[in-house]
Amino acid sequence: MNTLQKPSARRLIQLLRSQGPVSRLKLADLLDVQPSTVTRIVNQLLDDGLVVEEADPNRAGRRGYPSKLLQLRPMGLLSAGVFIDPERYYTCIVNALGEVLSEETSSITDRGFSQLMELIGASVDRQTRQLGLQPDRFIGCGISYPGQHTSKPGIVRQTQYFSEWPEIDASKDFAPYFDMPVHQLNDAKCACLAELLFGSCRSVRNFNYVWLSHGIGGAAVIDQSLYLGKSASAAEFGGLFPKSQPRPSGSDLLATIKEAGLAADNLEHISKADLQHESILNWVDRVEQQLKWLSLVITRTMSPDAIVLGGRLPDAIFSELIERLSASKSLGEDHFGPHPTFIRAEADKKPHLGAAALPLYLTTSPNAG
Amino acid sequence: MNTLQKPSARRLIQLLRSQGPVSRLKLADLLDVQPSTVTRIVNQLLDDGLVVEEADPNRAGRRGYPSKLLQLRPMGLLSAGVFIDPERYYTCIVNALGEVLSEETSSITDRGFSQLMELIGASVDRQTRQLGLQPDRFIGCGISYPGQHTSKPGIVRQTQYFSEWPEIDASKDFAPYFDMPVHQLNDAKCACLAELLFGSCRSVRNFNYVWLSHGIGGAAVIDQSLYLGKSASAAEFGGLFPKSQPRPSGSDLLATIKEAGLAADNLEHISKADLQHESILNWVDRVEQQLKWLSLVITRTMSPDAIVLGGRLPDAIFSELIERLSASKSLGEDHFGPHPTFIRAEADKKPHLGAAALPLYLTTSPNAG
DNA sequence: TTTTTAATTTGCGCTTCGCAATATAATGCT
DNA sequence: AGCATTATATTGCGAAGCGCAAATTAAAAA
Numbered sequence: 001m002n003t004l005q006k007p008s009a010r011r012l013i014q015l016l017r018s019q020g021p022v023s024r025l026k027l028a029d030l031l032d033v034q035p036s037t038v039t040r041i042v043n044q045l046l047d048d049g050l051v052v053e054e055a056d057p058n059r060a061g062r063r064g065y066p067s068k069l070l071q072l073r074p075m076g077l078l079s080a081g082v083f084i085d086p087e088r089y090y091t092c093i094v095n096a097l098g099e100v101l102s103e104e105t106s107s108i109t110d111r112g113f114s115q116l117m118e119l120i121g122a123s124v125d126r127q128t129r130q131l132g133l134q135p136d137r138f139i140g141c142g143i144s145y146p147g148q149h150t151s152k153p154g155i156v157r158q159t160q161y162f163s164e165w166p167e168i169d170a171s172k173d174f175a176p177y178f179d180m181p182v183h184q185l186n187d188a189k190c191a192c193l194a195e196l197l198f199g200s201c202r203s204v205r206n207f208n209y210v211w212l213s214h215g216i217g218g219a220a221v222i223d224q225s226l227y228l229g230k231s232a233s234a235a236e237f238g239g240l241f242p243k244s245q246p247r248p249s250g251s252d253l254l255a256t257i258k259e260a261g262l263a264a265d266n267l268e269h270i271s272k273a274d275l276q277h278e279s280i281l282n283w284v285d286r287v288e289q290q291l292k293w294l295s296l297v298i299t300r301t302m303s304p305d306a307i308v309l310g311g312r313l314p315d316a317i318f319s320e321l322i323e324r325l326s327a328s329k330s331l332g333e334d335h336f337g338p339h340p341t342f343i344r345a346e347a348d349k350k351p352h353l354g355a356a357a358l359p360l361y362l363t364t365s366p367n368a369g
Numbered sequence: 370m371n372t373l374q375k376p377s378a379r380r381l382i383q384l385l386r387s388q389g390p391v392s393r394l395k396l397a398d399l400l401d402v403q404p405s406t407v408t409r410i411v412n413q414l415l416d417d418g419l420v421v422e423e424a425d426p427n428r429a430g431r432r433g434y435p436s437k438l439l440q441l442r443p444m445g446l447l448s449a450g451v452f453i454d455p456e457r458y459y460t461c462i463v464n465a466l467g468e469v470l471s472e473e474t475s476s477i478t479d480r481g482f483s484q485l486m487e488l489i490g491a492s493v494d495r496q497t498r499q500l501g502l503q504p505d506r507f508i509g510c511g512i513s514y515p516g517q518h519t520s521k522p523g524i525v526r527q528t529q530y531f532s533e534w535p536e537i538d539a540s541k542d543f544a545p546y547f548d549m550p551v552h553q554l555n556d557a558k559c560a561c562l563a564e565l566l567f568g569s570c571r572s573v574r575n576f577n578y579v580w581l582s583h584g585i586g587g588a589a590v591i592d593q594s595l596y597l598g599k600s601a602s603a604a605e606f607g608g609l610f611p612k613s614q615p616r617p618s619g620s621d622l623l624a625t626i627k628e629a630g631l632a633a634d635n636l637e638h639i640s641k642a643d644l645q646h647e648s649i650l651n652w653v654d655r656v657e658q659q660l661k662w663l664s665l666v667i668t669r670t671m672s673p674d675a676i677v678l679g680g681r682l683p684d685a686i687f688s689e690l691i692e693r694l695s696a697s698k699s700l701g702e703d704h705f706g707p708h709p710t711f712i713r714a715e716a717d718k719k720p721h722l723g724a725a726a727l728p729l730y731l732t733t734s735p736n737a738g
Numbered sequence: 739t740t741t742t743t744a745a746t747t748t749g750c751g752c753t754t755c756g757c758a759a760t761a762t763a764a765t766g767c768t
Numbered sequence: 769a770g771c772a773t774t775a776t777a778t779t780g781c782g783a784a785g786c787g788c789a790a791a792t793t794a795a796a797a798a
Binding site for chain 4: 375377402403405406409410428429430431432433434435
């Protein structure tokens with residue numbers, strides 16, 4: 001696996017992810033190197049079992065040496081992911097393509113740190129064994145949960161739900177419970193990585209992710225690499241919507257639902273009928289305006305190619321918001337000209353997938369790790 | 370000058386700029402390479418006349434081989450700068466350290482594009498000859514003026530003052546008037562480059578520049594490299610303050626001054642007495658609030674290490690604003706924890722210096738050009 | 739004068755990559 | 769079938785960059 005230390009190999013892997021199966025010649029063109037260079041790098045990656053070759057079906061019937069397409073080998077890289085909710089935890093094993101090989105979830109009864117981590121560590125271990133894999137074949141375990149980072153790098157502010165937790169230092173506090181390297185990042189930023197590696201942003205250079213769950217988070221990707229800023233708090237869009245005011249968050253939606261006397265008591269239980277209720281329609285109208293404003297702010301600061309919306313709100317709401325934002329002529333006063341593209345996140349349904357994306361990102365992205 | 374193509378040489382030059390005179394050993398440490406590598410790169414740079422060696426005065430009296438300090442050779446790189454105002458143009462010749470070797474300015478009478486460019490080209494030419502230099506020793510000429518970039522890359526939207534100008538395409542329209550490569554970027558982003566290369570931000574990794582002149586502009590530097598975003602419109606902070614409303618711009622200040630019946634009719638003519646006038650004091654109060662809000666927005670999106678204030682407002686106003694922003698406990702509701710540092714720009718007095726910084730940046734920065 | 743110390747340089751070998759020549763596997767032509 | 773043509777991939781060679789270890793240099797200290 002030493003190959004992953006080499007920047008050229010990482011760049012190649014990145015291209016395989018974004019450009020699907022490609023020939024060596026195309027890769028050489030995209031990387032702006034000689035075909036011979038690609039051959040050499042690919043040979044190492046083949047040796048290490050990180051990529052596989054297959055025949056090019058579209059190439060049949062044409063003249064010349066038939067190109068062989070290269071692809072990431074699904075089992076070439078394995079990663080574990082852990083997402084910790086206030087109420088449940090989710091764990092999974094994921095391959096190089098972001099396919100979930102196995103997952104478990106359980107509600108959290110005992111919120112003590114070490115008790116919970118014992119359970120989670122055991123869950124990852126169990127799935128590893130059930131798949132017949134060795135922990136040392138894993139590139140790492142990513143841990144994700146709602147919360148902001150403190151000014152000390154790598155340390156996460158205790159979330160409101162886990163007030164008895166210590167301030168988490170990923171490298172020290174999580175490590176004892178896993179047989180592999182452990183990394184952590186908050187839910188929004190992990191979700192963004194899933195989008196970058198497996199989802200709709202595989203070939204978008206610069207984008208901003210707006211994460212609407214119970215709370216509001218976000219992430220920024222610049223040049224296909226996660227930009228964290230000072231104290232890993234870049235793109236913390238939640239901070240632009242004061243908690244004392246109505247805001248475009250899941251909690252706020254649930255409060256609206258409750259006020260309207262509807263039944264749903266959690267984001268997964270909102271029915272189609274609920275969405276037609278007037279107070280919810282009003283909620284969406286308001287959130288549309290708030291996101292328009294946020295998009296203007298993002299456009300005026302980061303000026304990304306795309307703004308991606310994802311999170312745990314009902315799918316129908318996301319679709320509606322994307323549609324309305326895409327259709328809007330202007331994002332605000334004095335704004336004219338083209339918007340960034342608005343994109344619906346594809347990989348936000350399983351937050352533990354985002355967590356699993358983190359080790360893959362750190363070890364395969366050219367500018368990270 | 371072929372040395373400047375090499376990334377390692379560029380990285381070394383960047384360090385010389387930010388770390389002042391340094392020994393080879395220190396450079397090796399900073400670059401995380403072997404001292405022998407530094408020796409080899411430095412030898413080339415010495416050959417090319419880009420750096421010079423000098424004795425280390427602090428080293429006298431101590432044992433061992435005395436370290437020799439390396440520095441950029443001032444005349445090793447030359448650049449021309451042009452700033453075009455609605456009313457005047459400014460031209461200059463600048464060396465590698467950002468020292469202005471020569472400058473000229475003149476009011477603009479004929480606003481026709483080719484007439485004006487003839488004059489400007491002649492001005493650069495004249496100064497070049499008066500200094501006894503050859504145009505081919507120049508690394509380029511930078512052109513800067515107020516205005517936003519259009520969606521076509523490299524094309525600047527015609528400014529309101531030069532409505533008869535075509536949409537400028539730097540590489541084509543400017544080139545004929547100069548005997549060296551020409552580059553262009555708007556005033557705010559050029560000013561930011563001056564700050565990055567010569568001013569207060571030489572060793573700040575990520576920062577945002579807030580440019581307050583007649584209008585409002587801005588720029589973003591990520592990892593010591595200018596981030597432009599889509600259509601080079603990242604950090605166009607002016608777009609966050611609608612023109613129909615009071616806003617923190619020089620034009621707005623001048624309007625306030627006029628309304629108060631004060632004499633000053635341009636930003637350079639504001640007197641100390643004027644600044645004590647109640648309406649101006651109120652103006653500063655309002656602008657403080659607007660910049661606080663902008664700083665919150667910047668912090669929540671880019672999360673930079675520093676926010677830099679510069680432009681053509683009176684110095685006293687900048688000092689006052691920096692002081693107040695630095696002292697503020699919070700930038701807005703729900704904001705706590707540390708701010709970014711607020712910094713007063715050092716290199717904003719001569720906008721043509723910013724223009725001259727552009728070719729230097731493009732040819733010596735590791736991630737540009 | 740010799741020793742010690744610290745910064746720099748030199749020699750050697752490994753790795754990476756571009757360039758040009760070659761190999762390979764398919765189709766098309768006679 | 770046999771040979772030409774074509775497109776893709778590979779191999780061999782040489783140049784460049786860099787780490788490592790040994791050598792060199794210029795100063796102070798013994």
